[in-house]
Amino acid sequence: MPPTPSSELTARQREVLGFVRDHQRYHGHPPTTREIQAHFGFASQTAAVDHLRALARKGALHHHAGKARGHLPALAAALRTSLLEIPLYGTIPAGLPTAAEQEPDRYVSVDAASLGVSARARLFALRVRGDSMTGAHILDGDTVFLTPRDPRPGAIVAALIDGESTLKRFLVQRGRPFLRAENPRYPDLLPATELIIQGVMVGLLRQQPAA
Amino acid sequence: MPPTPSSELTARQREVLGFVRDHQRYHGHPPTTREIQAHFGFASQTAAVDHLRALARKGALHHHAGKARGHLPALAAALRTSLLEIPLYGTIPAGLPTAAEQEPDRYVSVDAASLGVSARARLFALRVRGDSMTGAHILDGDTVFLTPRDPRPGAIVAALIDGESTLKRFLVQRGRPFLRAENPRYPDLLPATELIIQGVMVGLLRQQPAA
């Protein structure tokens, strides 16, 4: 069941579908039949209606009869439940996960399916600094996604130490939790007082530097 | 300039804004004034209109006068130019970047800013198999994002070899291009006939396996 059965569509229908998608993307809502008509220079609005009908019949669009702008791209419909806007906190996310007061630097948009999390997952993102986790293939500059929950041993977590958050592997030895960097040049961190786990890593996004 | 000046909004206005956003997210288009009215149980449609007017005045919404569903969340308006829907091709993307005929497995949604690419960038995604690029911190199961363009030496590229695409580092020695795995267990690849570069890697997305 492909999301867009474009192979079954005619060339003209693909054009119309493309316009509907682009309009949806750019304007935030689908076009009206008359906007489609104007874009393609149809003398009749019915030409647009015919195309929409064909596209809906072939499953490329979802149609809400009688409603204004009722033709939605099937792709957008599939996405609509799953797009996450993940707040990216900067370099000083003190007391982050509970205190929602902290203003995020900006938001990262990723769909839930691609991250393998629920559409209702509450994630936050941190920018990685330093090379302490290169052994786990997490690099300086990477954006890591985390969810606030209790970690299992072996999970990579963001933890609050001395008012600053660091990304480390969470381990337990003889009942005592500690943090380990994935880089032999860094020592293990034994919690002096208490260990505040902000979140468990669920994924990462990297910008590949230009060669 | 925060994307949503929610601090200036009243509690009720935040509620209405939240409904507009949720509706936009879930349905793919903004609600009508009457849908807002119904949701909040207003006896009058004007109550919704008043709220929209206030929200538009405070910059939380963009308003397109006279048009159906003309009230768009300002945040969505900011996002609308930047969300990329990147087709993810499976394990056999033969002849991919030019032939748009190939059906993508599905789409990955990421905003352009987080990937550091233009909003008009045409990207595609591939799933990484194998451990040949672990030296570049690219793991089995990672999703890599690529753009079709000529590579500079040192770039990581998807190249077509024997009808199958592989991810390797593109290098040039004495005027001759070749591909190198980032794993000492793999040999360099010298192109027997010709080297078809499908795309240059611009980023990656990883699902962190549960510990």
Place this chain on the structure above:
DNA sequence: TGGCATACTGTTCAAATGAACAGTTATTGA
């Protein structure tokens, strides 16, 4: 105390929009 913003009710009107009906022309497959 007056003025202003918020948060509404109730009603009416006009524009935006979807949808139907009746055709035409060309292409394709049985």
Place this chain on the structure above:
DNA sequence: TCAATAACTGTTCATTTGAACAGTATGCCA
């Protein structure tokens, strides 16, 4: 060669929807 489909033109109508007008009540500020 008939039937079906695609891709349109031209017209009309009904519904959806935005928008305006005239109010009411409350709280806040100066």
